[in-house]
Amino acid sequence: MRAVQVTGYHQPLALVDVPVPEVTGPWDVIVKIGGAGVCRTDLHILEGQWAEKSQVSLPYTIGHENAGWVSAVGSAVTGVSEGDAVIVHPLITCGLCRACRFGDDVHCENNRFPGIDTAGGYAEYLKTSARSVVRIGDLQPSDVAALADAGLTAYHAAAKAARRLRAGDRCVVIGAGGLGHIGIQVLKAISPAELIVVDRNADATGLALSIGADHGVVADGGQVEEVLGLTGGKGAEVVVDFVGEGGATGEGIRMLRQAGDYHVVGYGENINVPTIDIISSEISIIGNLVGSYNDLVELMALAAQGRVTLHTAKYPLDEFQRAVDDLDAGRLRGRAILVP
The missing domain is CATH 3.40.50.720 (NAD(P)-binding Rossmann-like Domain)
Structure with a gap:
């Protein structure tokens, strides 16, 4: 599949071919990306601001604001099925640590953060978990993708x-x-x-x-x-x-x-x-960091009611550099969304 990756700090992003992620655990969910938001944090990643904090190994796929359709699920997943439209909470959380048991999953002690410290959604597919997906009904993934982080925050x-x-x-x-x-x-x-x-x-x-x-x-x-x-x-x-x-x-x-x-x-x-x-x-x-899974559920309720509307500019995935440049130059009103 095509994916946009960070190959080095202070260097341009690169569009490469990488394997499609596969289900390897019972709670895994594979999402076919319908939209991936372009965030100012992505610019800070390229500037190296997150290098020490994330300790991510390069190259890796960027993108932490994602929505799409479920394409595969692990054996224990019951909350979503193949074909469901979903938005993806930015964190993959364990559900077992003290923070998670308090419902404060944004501070999960064992979290992974796709697009920050593991493979993200500037790609055709993303691997996440059942704890991270929220069904969005009739909403279109490319219309709400940036609500996964920008909206949630x-x-x-x-x-x-x-x-x-x-x-x-x-x-x-x-x-x-x-x-x-x-x-x-x-x-x-x-x-x-x-x-x-x-x-x-x-x-x-x-x-x-x-x-x-x-x-x-x-x-x-x-x-x-x-x-x-x-x-x-x-x-x-x-x-x-x-x-x-x-x-x-x-x-x-x-x-x-x-x-x-x-x-x-x-x-x-x-x-x-x-x-x-x-x-x-x-x-x-x-x-203020991001928000919890329940914050995202509440936000999607407001979106479904039409009380929160995301203003977007959509770009094909292979025009990622134009989207990044438009954000960096302040030419955007709302959020840039990459659509594979």
């Missing part, structure tokens, strides 16, 4: 933020791109807060307004002051930062009110805050 952060937010509160969303435009829809669906979206691109803030944001602020240098003006000079109860670089972290914390929560989702720079400022304002800085 956005949902996880938005759901955590929504537990804090009450009617009359304000929530600032920094970044209305691939993750941000999903987070905006989730927050609108499950939270009563007034949404203020900040993005450097006016088209992105326009998209944000069209999908539920109450205010769009273009990041042209005066964004902190504009947000403070929209919040009566006090700042927002919650800031959800889907950018995490280029100065966004410092600006995001300045947009917080006393005792506010700053959710870090995007990454790329360090957070530099004097401890006295954290203590005196009693703010909380909260990290």
Whole structure:
């Protein structure tokens, strides 16, 4: 089968022929890929940012946002059958460790992460497990593939933020791109807060307004002051930062009110805050990884209801480089999806 692989850091990806994965264990599920999302994390992988953390051996197949159709299952699999349309949770988890038994499978002590530390879905087929697949009914895999990570991460952060937010509160969303435009829809669906979206691109803030944001602020240098003006000079109860670089972290914390929560989702720079400022304002800085299997089930329920729609640009698998380049250059609105 065709697969797009990392052959070396700071080098271009390569399209190669590799064997089709096979069922070798009772809980294995082989998915025929119908869509694979192109994520900014993939750019960070190519830059070598994940090399030490993942310890993956090169070459390997990239791609951690996957959906498709079940093509083969192990002998113990009962939840899905051949032909079922599914979205794939990004982690393969054990189900037996302490975290899994608490339902916190995103922190599974024995997890594998296709596309990060084992073969991913920039390919025609992907091997995963019965614990990782969610049936999607009539939804098309290429329409929802990026919800497997970008959507799941956005949902996880938005759901955590929504537990804090009450009617009359304000929530600032920094970044209305691939993750941000999903987070905006989730927050609108499950939270009563007034949404203020900040993005450097006016088209992105326009998209944000069209999908539920109450205010769009273009990041042209005066964004902190504009947000403070929209919040009566006090700042927002919650800031959800889907950018995490280029100065966004410092600006995001300045947009917080006393005792506010700053959710870090995007990454790329360090957070530099004097401890006295954290203590005196009693703010909380909260990290967000991906989400649990149950988070993905809930997100797909919102997608099936039409309350979360993924804006996509689709590319044939052999045009992977164009998709990566478009993402890197900021030419995308929404998510790039590779379709084998």
